[in-house]
Structures are given as structure tokens and as C-alpha cells.
Amino acid sequence: MKSIQLVPLAGSGGNGFSQEPALNLLEQLAAGLARAFRVPCRVSQRNMELDFALDGRRGQYYSSAILQQLDRAADSDSRVLGVTSCDLYVPVLTFVFGEAQLDGNCAVVSTARLAEPFYGLPRRDDLLRERLLKESVHELGHTFGLRHCGDWRCVMTSSHAVERLDVKTSEFCVRCRKPVFQSGFW
Ligand SMILES: [Zn+2]
Numbered sequence: 078m079k080s081i082q083l084v085p086l087a088g089s090g091g092n093g094f095s096q097e098p099a100l101n102l103l104e105q106l107a108a109g110l111a112r113a114f115r116v117p118c119r120v121s122q123r124n125m126e127l128d129f130a131l132d133g134r135r136g137q138y139y140s141s142a143i144l145q146q147l148d149r150a151a152d153s154d155s156r157v158l159g160v161t162s163c164d165l166y167v168p169v170l171t172f173v174f175g176e177a178q179l180d181g182n183c184a185v186v187s188t189a190r191l192a193e194p195f196y197g198l199p200r201r202d203d204l205l206r207e208r209l210l211k212e213s214v215h216e217l218g219h220t221f222g223l224r225h226c227g228d229w230r231c232v233m234t235s236s237h238a239v240e241r242l243d244v245k246t247s248e249f250c251v252r253c254r255k256p257v258f259q260s261g262f263w
């Protein structure tokens with residue numbers, strides 16, 4: 078069965094506390110992704126420890142290293158999306174919301190900078206859910222070979238700030254929709 082698998086990723090963050098996204102947030106994300114991609118999506122029972130990807134100096138986790146580990150758990154029949162509340166980075170950028178293998182099986186997203194309290198604002202669970210869905214659909218879109226889109230409403234438009242995430246939709250534009258739904262994944 079072709080499907081999407083959500084893998085909870087836990088990191089100690091160097092402070093001894095294991096941080097893992099809340100289960101209800103993951104379940105809601107799974108429901109949203111199942112609707113967006115029209116395939117079953119479930120939350121994996123097994124989580125993954127992220128400490129191997131921690132850069133102690135930056136206090137962040139190296140997303141490309143996480144993708145490599147997720148790739149070992151992946152099979153060609155499914156997509157694997159790692160979800161973490163730890164902050165992610167790639168060496169050339171101060172942070173990333175997520176990263177994906179272009180035309181691959183794996184993607185990873187972080188909720189760290191999607192939540193309002195990160196910006197000193199009151200908690201808003203609806204906004205967090207919406208941003209996480211958009212970022213997840215975006216990264217999974219890359220696994221279908223999609224690059225960034227010029228249409229500001231399209232989920233594949235690049236967004237390195239939450240303000241940009243908030244203006245775009247969680248949907249693919251007509252042009253981006255094609256490769257996803259004709260990929261042979263379905
Ligand atoms: Zn992107």
C-alpha cells in the first residue's frame with residue numbers, strides 16, 4: 078500500500094529533556110496530509126533519536142544528516158516525513174523549517190520556529206497546525222521532484238519566514254499539481 082509515514086523525532090537539545098512533537102499535533106498532521114495527497118498517512122510507533130545530528134555549538138540539529146538516517150527506514154512504496162520540535166539547520170543557513178530529498182523518499186520538518194511563542198507571541202495551536210501542514214506538504218512536494226514555484230499562493234513557493242508561510246495556501250498550483258499526481262505514486 079502506498080502511504081506516507083510520519084516519524085516522530087526526539088532530541089534532548091543538550092538540556093536533558095527529550096523533545097518530541099505532541100501526538101495530537103502529529104495525528105492532525107497525518108489527517109491533513111492524507112487529504113492533501115489522497116493516500117493513507119499514519120504516525121509511526123517508533124520514534125528516532127536525533128542526538129547524532131546535534132551541533133552542540135549551534136544548539137541545532139543538522140537536517141541533512143537526519144534525512145540520511147530516515148532514508149535507511151524508507152522503502153520505495155512510501156514517503157517518510159520526520160517531524161521534530163528541535164530547531165534544524167544546514168551549514169549555509171541560520172535555520173531551516175525543513176529539508177527534503179529532491180526526487181527521493183524522505184523529508185523532515187521542524188515545529189520549532191512555526192509556533193508563535195518562538196516570536197514572543199501568545200500560543201496559537203490553529204496557526205501552528207496550519208503552518209506545519211503547509212511546510213510538510215511543501216517538503217513532500219520536493220520529494221516528487223518539484224522545485225520552488227513563482228506563484229505566491231502555491232504551497233511550493235519558497236518561504237523562509239512564517240509571514241510568507243501564512244500568505245500561501247497548503248495547495249499545489251495547477252502546474253505543480255501535475256508531477257505530484259502523475260508520479261506513479263498513486
Ligand atoms: Zn523548498
Ligand SMILES: [Zn+2]
Pocket residue numbers: 226227228231232233234249250251252253254
Ligand atoms: Zn506551484
